[in-house]
Amino acid sequence: MVLEIKNICKNFGGISALTDVSIRINEGEIYGLIGPNGAGKTTMFNIITNMFPPTTGDITFFNRRITGIKPHNITDLGICRTFQNIRLFSQMTTLENVMVGAHCRSKAGVLSGVFRPKSQRTEEQQIREKAIELLELVGLSEYHDVVSENLAYGQQRRLEIARAIASDPKLLLLDEPAAGMNETETANLFDLIKQVQARGVTVLIIEHDMPLVMKLCDRITVLNFGKKLAEGTPEEIQNNPAVIEAYLGSEEDDEIA
Numbered sequence: 001m002v003l004e005i006k007n008i009c010k011n012f013g014g015i016s017a018l019t020d021v022s023i024r025i026n027e028g029e030i031y032g033l034i035g036p037n038g039a040g041k042t043t044m045f046n047i048i049t050n051m052f053p054p055t056t057g058d059i060t061f062f063n064r065r066i067t068g069i070k071p072h073n074i075t076d077l078g079i080c081r082t083f084q085n086i087r088l089f090s091q092m093t094t095l096e097n098v099m100v101g102a103h104c105r106s107k108a109g110v111l112s113g114v115f116r117p118k119s120q121r122t123e124e125q126q127i128r129e130k131a132i133e134l135l136e137l138v139g140l141s142e143y144h145d146v147v148s149e150n151l152a153y154g155q156q157r158r159l160e161i162a163r164a165i166a167s168d169p170k171l172l173l174l175d176e177p178a179a180g181m182n183e184t185e186t187a188n189l190f191d192l193i194k195q196v197q198a199r200g201v202t203v204l205i206i207e208h209d210m211p212l213v214m215k216l217c218d219r220i221t222v223l224n225f226g227k228k229l230a231e232g233t234p235e236e237i238q239n240n241p242a243v244i245e246a247y248l249g250s251e252e253d254d255e256i257a
């Protein structure tokens with residue numbers, strides 16, 4: 001078991017953003033977290049990464065309780081996320097962005113930053129080579145030296161994923177990675193996430209693009225008004241009357257089939 005979300009509740013003042021939600025995610029799965037706007041999906045990501053604590057409930061990662069530990073320790077343990085809004089270092093090159101992502105695994109301390117011993121130069125070279133390999137994985141080999149804000153939208157999204165997996169996560173959280181993408185970009189994204197899975201990374205994805213979710217995910221949880229409405233395979237979810245009802249009562253572009 002990679003991640004166990006146990007009976008999570010989160011209240012913001014009078015609003016119950018999450019009510020008693022439990023989810024278990026197995027190693028190697030691509031797991032979808034879906035639901036209409038305001039259902040509590042991003043709140044769940046923020047709790048997993050400890051941006052804020054749950055009101056009640058617990059999260060365990062490989063059977064270790066991670067509720068309450070600092071966000072940077074979460075990254076060290078092997079959980080990494082992307083955000084709904086792109087958060088790249090916009091003035092850095094594509095290659096530099098991925099190298100920054102790999103840096104949390106670097107052993108270099110402050111003094112070696114000043115004196116730059118051979119061990120650090122070797123490590124930097126290794127980080128560089130890894131970044132080059134990841135840029136190839138996400139189809140950005142030709143763009144190493146391009147300042148990231150000059151990349152096309154879909155390329156920036158893929159760069160974010162390269163930067164996230166540069167930290168060698170065991171669990172990758174993707175928050176609406178296909179938002180704003182055209183069909184070709186979404187098809188490339190599908191291939192990329194499958195490749196990430198093939199590297200042994202477990203993926204938890206929030207996404208509104210239903211055809212993508214249904215094709216990509218092994219299992220799905222549907223949230224509605226902060227509660228777990230359904231859990232199952234894509235087929236089970238698509239045929240679940242409560243899910244169909246929740247979606248038909250919401251926005252058109254959230255429709256499930």
Ligand SMILES: Nc1ncnc2c1ncn2[C@@H]1O[C@H](COP(=O)(O)OP(=O)(O)OP(=O)(O)O)[C@@H](O)[C@H]1O
Nearest residue numbers: 012015016017035036037038039040041042043044
């Ligand atoms: N920091 C916060 N302070 C107060 N209320 C919040 C906060 N974060 C989320 N909420 C509220 O919690 C509820 C769930 O929001 P959340 O962003 O988790 O939904 P979501 O499913 O991710 O929606 P979307 O698909 O629109 O991104 C909403 O009512 C939202 O207004």
